[in-house]
Amino acid sequence: MLDIQKIRENTESVRQGIQNKNMSIDFDAILQLDQVRRDVIAEVEVLKHDRNVVSKDVAVRKKNKEDASDLIIKTRDIGQRIKTLDDKQRAIEADLNKLMLEIPNIPHASTPIGKDASENPVVKEWGSRFSPGFDLKTHLELGESLGLFDFPRGTKIAGPGFPLYTGKGAKLERALINFMLDFHIDQHGYTEVLPPVVSNAKSMTTTSQLPKFEDDMYKIPQDELYLIPTAEVPVTNIHQGEILAAQDLPIRYCAYSSCFRREAGSYGKDTRGFLRLHQFNKVEMVKFTHPDNSYAELEALRGNAEAILEALGLEYRTIELVTGDLSFAAAKCYDLELWAPGEERWLEVSSCSNFEDFQARRGAIRFKPEGGGKVQLLHTLNGSGVATPRLLVALLETYQQEDGSVMLPEILAPYMGSAGLHLT
RNA sequence: GGAGACGUGGCCGAGUGGCUUAAGGCGGCGGCUUGCUAAGCCGUUGUACGUUUAGGCGUACCGAAGGUUCGAAUCCUUCCGUCUCCGCCA
Numbered sequence: 001m002l003d004i005q006k007i008r009e010n011t012e013s014v015r016q017g018i019q020n021k022n023m024s025i026d027f028d029a030i031l032q033l034d035q036v037r038r039d040v041i042a043e044v045e046v047l048k049h050d051r052n053v054v055s056k057d058v059a060v061r062k063k064n065k066e067d068a069s070d071l072i073i074k075t076r077d078i079g080q081r082i083k084t085l086d087d088k089q090r091a092i093e094a095d096l097n098k099l100m101l102e103i104p105n106i107p108h109a110s111t112p113i114g115k116d117a118s119e120n121p122v123v124k125e126w127g128s129r130f131s132p133g134f135d136l137k138t139h140l141e142l143g144e145s146l147g148l149f150d151f152p153r154g155t156k157i158a159g160p161g162f163p164l165y166t167g168k169g170a171k172l173e174r175a176l177i178n179f180m181l182d183f184h185i186d187q188h189g190y191t192e193v194l195p196p197v198v199s200n201a202k203s204m205t206t207t208s209q210l211p212k213f214e215d216d217m218y219k220i221p222q223d224e225l226y227l228i229p230t231a232e233v234p235v236t237n238i239h240q241g242e243i244l245a246a247q248d249l250p251i252r253y254c255a256y257s258s259c260f261r262r263e264a265g266s267y268g269k270d271t272r273g274f275l276r277l278h279q280f281n282k283v284e285m286v287k288f289t290h291p292d293n294s295y296a297e298l299e300a301l302r303g304n305a306e307a308i309l310e311a312l313g314l315e316y317r318t319i320e321l322v323t324g325d326l327s328f329a330a331a332k333c334y335d336l337e338l339w340a341p342g343e344e345r346w347l348e349v350s351s352c353s354n355f356e357d358f359q360a361r362r363g364a365i366r367f368k369p370e371g372g373g374k375v376q377l378l379h380t381l382n383g384s385g386v387a388t389p390r391l392l393v394a395l396l397e398t399y400q401q402e403d404g405s406v407m408l409p410e411i412l413a414p415y416m417g418s419a420g421l422h423l424t
Numbered sequence: 425g426g427a428g429a430c431g432u433g434g435c436c437g438a439g440u441g442g443c444u445u446a447a448g449g450c451g452g453c454g455g456c457u458u459g460c461u462a463a464g465c466c467g468u469u470g471u472a473c474g475u476u477u478a479g480g481c482g483u484a485c486c487g488a489a490g491g492u493u494c495g496a497a498u499c500c501u502u503c504c505g506u507c508u509c510c511g512c513c514a
Binding site: 038041042044045046048049051052054055056057058059060062063068069071072073074075076078079243375 | 443470471473474
């Protein structure tokens with residue numbers, strides 16, 4: 001959510017930012033509603049002040065055993081007017097809040113202006129192309145012949161897009177999750193958390209899955225819960241409504257969770273194998289930072305995600321999203337893409353974003369500055385570190401051997417066993 | 425799922441319709457003292473919104489939302505949460 005005061009005072013620059021995001025918002029309607037709201041508040045507060053003064057007089061007279069009926073009659077009318085205005089204020093604020101929740105974050109000044117993904121600049125390329133000279137198999141062919149997963153049975157159990165991992169495939173999935181968690185905890189200083197995989201509407205609103213993206217999520221109406229599309233939701237909401245001490249910042253959490261996405265509107269796209277799923281595993285990093293440090297923390301966060309890919313020896317590139325491709329809540333974002341030699345394409349495995357105070361305002365996540373001073377909103381960031389399905393694709397395709405087996409990188413030995421690195 | 429108890433500031437805790445502007449204490453912050461010394465004394469204390477050149481002023485907030493009343497932390501209704509006991513359960 002944006003600051004209404006900022007919209008009021010810097011209307012044109014906010015308007016420009018939204019336009020760069022290819023969105024359109026009726027700011028005139030919002031400003032007008034805000035003006036009405038403030039007029040009503042000013043009016044009702046005068047009446048409440050009057051009521052308080054008269055009520056005190058009533059109390060004094062009653063204490064002195066004097067008659068106060070004239071005052072009571074006078075205030076009865078004030079009470080009615082207050083009630084009317086209170087109702088009006090409530091209605092206006094509900095309307096205004098609804099509009100405010102639909103306004104996307106505005107891009108940071110450093111985010112390149114551009115219309116869509118085709119204009120995203122590549123900011124880093126790492127690793128070398130895997131081209132061994134024999135015919136490369138896709139992860140589907142490899143997985144099937146090696147018995148790593150069973151899509152038909154996953155479909156039978158739940159439906160398409162719900163993968164069943166089997167044997168070494170299940171172990172590899174578990175190994176990757178543990179490897180990434182340990183890496184971020186031991187090397188990058190994150191604190192591990194293991195959150196619920198469901199969240200309520202309030203939490204979903206903080207991170208802005210709600211109200212705009214309700215159709216993308218699985219809902220449990222009976223209990224008014226949603227399955228999380230990412231651990232970002234429960235982890236960011238750990239400090240919802242709290243006032244943290246400045247000395248405690250930055251807070252860095254790392255969480256594994258299953259993620260659930262309906263992928264409505266993407267039917268027929270990337271339906272094969274692991275490229276697009278309804279349920280998948282992901283290790284997520286979430287940071288709560290002082291506003292002054294959030295962009296330095298974003299660079300570090302991106303580095304933490306890249307370090308995973310480098311440790312696994314996989315070719316990747318990092319792109320910076322232009323304003324038109326930025327997600328609803330982000331002010332700046334990097335995407336990490338792995339090269340899948342069998343698929344012969346780049347696969348997005350991580351998104352690292354700075355939301356500035358956008359989510360913090362929605363969730364009332366604040367901090368008290370060191371040495372006192374006014375409580376202020378902190379900045380939230382998150383990034384995948386990383387999602388497993390496409391990582392598994394690139395890993396299998398990059399480490400495949402001519403005989404159809406896969407020789408996993410040495411760094412996974414503690415998790416697979418040395419002998420277990422060779423998938424046959 | 426059943427029965428009961430409870431929900432007050434950073435924390436403890438008083439408060440059953442009106443000098444409550446939420447007592448008192450702890451903690452925090454600022455100052456004084458340095459013959460009460462592992463201390464003592466004085467002052468201060470939250471959040472949001474509105475308003476103001478500024479200092480300030482006003483309004484609201486006692487789990488949440490409504491209601492009764494001239495006036496609600498206090499009375500009524502609904503909801504949420506916590507705890508205890510019972511039932512079920514990995």
